[in-house]
Amino acid sequence: MNIQKTNCSPAFGMAFRVNNYKGAKALAEKFHSFSDPVVAEKAFVKEVVKPLEKVKSDVLFDGTDVFVIDGYTKDKYKLLDEMPVTHNNTVMYPVQHEGKNTTFDVYKGADEEVPKDKFKIGVKIAEFIESFRKPLVESTEETAGRLYSLYKEV
Numbered sequence: 001m002n003i004q005k006t007n008c009s010p011a012f013g014m015a016f017r018v019n020n021y022k023g024a025k026a027l028a029e030k031f032h033s034f035s036d037p038v039v040a041e042k043a044f045v046k047e048v049v050k051p052l053e054k055v056k057s058d059v060l061f062d063g064t065d066v067f068v069i070d071g072y073t074k075d076k077y078k079l080l081d082e083m084p085v086t087h088n089n090t091v092m093y094p095v096q097h098e099g100k101n102t103t104f105d106v107y108k109g110a111d112e113e114v115p116k117d118k119f120k121i122g123v124k125i126a127e128f129i130e131s132f133r134k135p136l137v138e139s140t141e142e143t144a145g146r147l148y149s150l151y152k153e154v
Helices: 021-032 037-052 118-133 140-151
Strands: 016-018 058-061 066-069 076-079 085-087 090-097 100-107
Touching: 016 021, 016 037, 021 037, 021 058, 037 058, 037 118, 058 118, 066 118, 076 118, 090 118, 100 118
Parallel strands: 016 058
Antiparallel strands: 058 066, 066 076, 076 090, 085 090, 090 100
């Protein structure tokens, strides 16, 4: 029998991260502020961690602040404490980039809820970054590679 090591990381290798023990401790305190910490952690995984497995950007928590790190350019955006502002069908999420305050202006669907939690805002920004960088149509080579990995003879 031949056994090979496998890599079980998400498809892009990106996800939610804590930057140090202080971040892990603050996150644990957040979960324990609820009557059932286990349920709170499961909800966090479902609403924050799992959606990030589909994008190339990271959401990083250092115990105090939440950051989005663009998976393409490696630019780092610090989420600000100000609440997002909705104007028409656009939500403006306040961030700081290279010491300057700016916003990510993200289109909002009619029935879509605007997140107020920084972690969920981080997910929304990471998904936005992915959406405008991802090509709308695969090239022939990309389609062939995808089909080969799905249907290759074993």
